[in-house]
Amino acid sequence: MTIVDAATVKLVEPARSLVAQPEPTPLLDAESREWLQSLRAEDGTRDAAIARLHALLLRAARFEIARRRATLPHLRGNELDDIATEAADDALVSVLRRLDDYRGASRFTTWVYKFALLEAAVKLRKRAWQGREIPLEPEGWDLLSSGALEPDAEAEQSELLAAVQAAIADVLTPHQRTVLVALALNGIPIDVLADRLNTNRGALYKTLHDARRKLRKHLGECGLALDDSLEKE
């Protein structure tokens, strides 16, 4: 998957209503300005800058792989090196294609890092699930509802859980149900499910978002106090 596939989405909500309008382009710091000038040069300076940029992206990709190394015990060092190189290569293409999108709202290095981190993360998620079955039916209800949820607060959550279960069955479309169960209950990574369903992260998240809104609205209409019962992950 390319950066565009991985990151291109329809809006969950109109961005204009949520995202503050960007500040006028700030003065670039000297390092960021040097990067832009070098990458836009028409002589050998550009080739050297591209080589430096690739090295920077490779460092970011390796950083991401190192953070996830413990979750990938079956991958050997040379396989991880290959993933890092592929991620850096793909990120380089994306950065050069989108160079004019950089508006100086962050340091240039921060801006380019995110491309390499995304590429590496997506590749690693897919690799971790390669050859595994993608469960689309609910797998976790029994575990969640079988326990010793005793007095008061726990009982309230148990009631909420039962209501959520019923709402998922009653108010969601089949596609919303599939996506919600796979992502939120079965823990399938969104990029893995996107590949399996031949779509992209943004489209899936939009479906997840709509399903969650529908559940919240329905449960609210049933008089259940949601956010008193929840805490952030």
Next chain:
Amino acid sequence: MSTNPHDLQQALARLLGPAQREVSCDTCFDELDRYVDLELAGHDADAAVPGLRAHLDGCPACREEYQSLRALVGDDGR
């Protein structure tokens, strides 16, 4: 088998998502570098990019990439 109430809360949070309005994955990616640099500089990133924090609460993939970017930029000494 008994259920850890904390696990149950987390499961409910994953199913119901953030209560606040949130940006999309696309907008999150576009704004993530600005958000991280603002945070690390001690500014109010949430005020500058409304809805991004809620999205990070609701989207595990974007949250992981945010955490990595923050750690990597922090690793650079900022």
